[in-house]
Amino acid sequence: xxxxxxxxxxxxxxxxxxxxxxxxxxxxxxxxxxxxxxxxxxxxxxxxxxxxxxxxxxxxxxxxxxxxxxxxxxxxxxxxxxxxxxxxxxxxxxxxxxxxxxxxxxxxxxxxxxxxxxxxxxxxxxxxxxxxxxxxxxxxxxxxxxxxxxxxxxxxxxxxxxxxxxxxxxxxxxxxxxxxxxxxxxxxxxxxxxxxxxxxxxxxxxxxxxxxxxxxxxxxxxxxxxxxxxxxxxxxxxxxxxxxxxxxxxxxxxxxxxxxxxxxxxxxxxxxxxxxxxxxxxxxxxxxxxxxxxxxxxxxxxxxxxxxxxxxxxxxxxxxxxxxxxxxxxxxxxxxxxxxxxxxxxxxxxxxxxxxxxxxxxxxxxxx
Numbered sequence: 394x395x396x397x398x399x400x401x402x403x404x405x406x407x408x409x410x411x412x413x414x415x416x417x418x419x420x421x422x423x424x425x426x427x428x429x430x431x432x433x434x435x436x437x438x439x440x441x442x443x444x445x446x447x448x449x450x451x452x453x454x455x456x457x458x459x460x461x462x463x464x465x466x467x468x469x470x471x472x473x474x475x476x477x478x479x480x481x482x483x484x485x486x487x488x489x490x491x492x493x494x495x496x497x498x499x500x501x502x503x504x505x506x507x508x509x510x511x512x513x514x515x516x517x518x519x520x521x522x523x524x525x526x527x528x529x530x531x532x533x534x535x536x537x538x539x540x541x542x543x544x545x546x547x548x549x550x551x552x553x554x555x556x557x558x559x560x561x562x563x564x565x566x567x568x569x570x571x572x573x574x575x576x577x578x579x580x581x582x583x584x585x586x587x588x589x590x591x592x593x594x595x596x597x598x599x600x601x602x603x604x605x606x607x608x609x610x611x612x613x614x615x616x617x618x619x620x621x622x623x624x625x626x627x628x629x630x631x632x633x634x635x636x637x638x639x640x641x642x643x644x645x646x647x648x649x650x651x652x653x654x655x656x657x658x659x660x661x662x663x664x665x666x667x668x669x670x671x672x673x674x675x676x677x678x679x680x681x682x683x684x685x686x687x688x689x690x691x692x693x694x695x696x697x698x699x700x701x702x703x704x705x706x707x708x709x710x711x712x713x714x715x716x717x718x719x720x721x722x723x724x725x726x727x728x729x730x731x732x733x734x735x736x737x738x739x740x741x742x743x744x745x746x747x748x749x750x751x752x753x754x755x756x757x758x759x760x761x
């Protein structure tokens with residue numbers, strides 16, 4: 394009798410688990426941002442939440458700046474295209490028009506502002522649609538997203554930074570310039586890179602021949618003339634010589650790096666902000682137990698691969714989600730896209746798992 398009860402309970406558990414998974418029919422899906430993810434069905438975009446509920450039915454044509462981009466929400470809004478006029482506006486996460494589609498182009502919101510294109514210029518708007526700055530850049534000029542209350546803007550073939558009033562607070566004089574991160578931005582003058590603060594003061598001298606990575610956790614990776622990467626601190630002091638073959642930026646005080654020996658063998662390490670290895674993953678190159686780390690840390694987890702199957706590891710290198718997926722994206726908003734191939738049935742299951750590996754949402758192709 395005990396055995397029958399256990400079997401019955403097991404059946405109930407499996408049945409309940411299958412019922413808890415939501416199924417989304419889609420031709421294509423994107424990653425989660427602002428707690429929702431986009432999906433394409435019949436050439437129209439909609440959005441679903443982390444439980445798998447469709448919060449916006451697929452009825453919109455969306456606006457993206459690059460053909461390879463997928464739509465996403467930021468600051469509660471995403472850009473859409475009016476099907477009749479071809480003009481661009483914004484909807485909220487209920488699918489309601491919040492900023493009328495009257496613009497020729499639009500960027501995603503960041504720090505509460507976005508660039509939108511009119512017929513002859515660009516302007517800055519806030520999330521209510523109010524124009525807060527204009528007359529700062531020609532229509533064909535380059536501009537970046539806002540970060541640390543600064544956006545990089547091109548003027549007469551050189552780059553500077555504006556604030557949210559559209560005023561240049563760092564005059565255009567740079568040949569190349571990156572977004573601010575932790576109060577510093579990498580900029581290039583006369584073939585050399587350095588870092589400036591949000592007032593334009595030089596904080597790290599112009600001494601790097603190759604473009605550095607942005608600062609995270611008070612550290613930045615810089616590339617030496619040997620094409621390998623080292624680490625500098627917030628003052629520009631070199632704390633680790635250029636020895637790394639590949640690097641992913643710091644997150645949560647840890648970073649993923651790799652080293653290559655004279656036989657082209659890679660050793661992956663998880664290091665702390667001082668470059669001290671927390672975990673070394675060194676195995677023979679032909680071993681099925683070799684672990685390769687494929688991403689940096691996102692929300693405390695990194696994508697890793699063993700035996701051609703992918704899973705998640707934590708800061709200490711512990712396996713959090715087992716190696717069972719043929720495709721796995723980094724965690725975003727606590728969710729990750731996966732694809733899993735069943736060797737017996739030859740079927741592919743795809744959808745989204747949470748950070749503990751539970752399959753929450755399944756994606757199926759349209760039947761017709």
